[in-house]
Amino acid sequence: MNKFKTVHVSSGGYDVLIGRGLLFDAGQLISLCRPVCKILVVTDDNVAPLWLEKVTSSLRAAGFETETMILPHGEGSKNLSCYGRLLERCAEAGLTRGGMIAALGGGVIGDIAGFAAATYMRGIAYIQLPTTLLAAVDSSVGGKTAVDLEAGKNLCGAFYQPRLVLCDLDTFSTLPDEILSDGAAEVIKYGVIADRELFSAMLKGKPLDAEYVVETCVRIKADIVGRDFYDRGERRVLNFGHTVGHAIEKLSGYKITHGHAVAAGMAYETAAAAANNLCPKTIAAKIAEANKAWRLPVSAGFSASELAAAAMLDKKIDGGRLAIIIPKADGRAEIQEIEAVDFAAYLQAGERLLSEVV
Numbered sequence: 001m002n003k004f005k006t007v008h009v010s011s012g013g014y015d016v017l018i019g020r021g022l023l024f025d026a027g028q029l030i031s032l033c034r035p036v037c038k039i040l041v042v043t044d045d046n047v048a049p050l051w052l053e054k055v056t057s058s059l060r061a062a063g064f065e066t067e068t069m070i071l072p073h074g075e076g077s078k079n080l081s082c083y084g085r086l087l088e089r090c091a092e093a094g095l096t097r098g099g100m101i102a103a104l105g106g107g108v109i110g111d112i113a114g115f116a117a118a119t120y121m122r123g124i125a126y127i128q129l130p131t132t133l134l135a136a137v138d139s140s141v142g143g144k145t146a147v148d149l150e151a152g153k154n155l156c157g158a159f160y161q162p163r164l165v166l167c168d169l170d171t172f173s174t175l176p177d178e179i180l181s182d183g184a185a186e187v188i189k190y191g192v193i194a195d196r197e198l199f200s201a202m203l204k205g206k207p208l209d210a211e212y213v214v215e216t217c218v219r220i221k222a223d224i225v226g227r228d229f230y231d232r233g234e235r236r237v238l239n240f241g242h243t244v245g246h247a248i249e250k251l252s253g254y255k256i257t258h259g260h261a262v263a264a265g266m267a268y269e270t271a272a273a274a275a276n277n278l279c280p281k282t283i284a285a286k287i288a289e290a291n292k293a294w295r296l297p298v299s300a301g302f303s304a305s306e307l308a309a310a311a312m313l314d315k316k317i318d319g320g321r322l323a324i325i326i327p328k329a330d331g332r333a334e335i336q337e338i339e340a341v342d343f344a345a346y347l348q349a350g351e352r353l354l355s356e357v358v
Contacts, residue, residue, distance in 0.1 A: 012161030027062025114145030133183025182259025272350025
């Protein structure tokens, strides 16, 4: 069996394994934490030719019975229609409450497969097999599962923890540069809010030290989620860049990918914080520098008023107030709240500053 590092997520009592060649050992590794059962492997049409047979072969060799479902790649599959099809596939495959779903792919597959697991027969076990940097460092860990509604991103979902996460670093070698950069945006986020050394490393651009980056990000997220699983307090800091980022995705019709939208969102949100005298302008300049080092955007062509309007159905609005994340220094951020109706003016101040720092 290949060597790996382990990060334990206390809030769900499960492990995240990080190493190389882990998908070839998937069956053996999963059997250590779950009895042999029927597994539905959910993936997309980009990932399937690369990894599906390797995973199912490993599962069968360990005694698991496997079924598969392949969805079209991209955010367009993270909707109620595909979610319904996935639930019907669970039933057609004969999955019982003792069965399991395996999410093999990026964030879209992890989100929809996890939500199906949370709701099929009122909840069955699932595991995450992330194949992108973004999924490995962020969406596969922490138990947020969801699909999108026409009104906005991730508006239908559940908090539901996986039983195991296998991060096979070899999968990153198959990623196009744009998709690798998507993940880099989330890594930059972790550096800004929680780890100065990680942020410094991302300022340098490629090459990516995959093991260091994934382990560091997963440890940060596991630590925060362990203290605030339901996203009511400290965990909200992980949403840095996401309020504006989700608005960008929605306004673009999801043509702008999640990581690229979050990168621009971090730039917008930090410029707004600096313009409102909540953080130094130097931080906004550094985030723009990090984005450029990974060929990520610092703006998205939408006005502050458009972004604020698109954000009005954001899940982070509670009682008419919106949580905003303020980077205070490299590796440290704070959560503040403003009236949601003031968000447009808040962003407009940043819009003017953004052109200066980039």
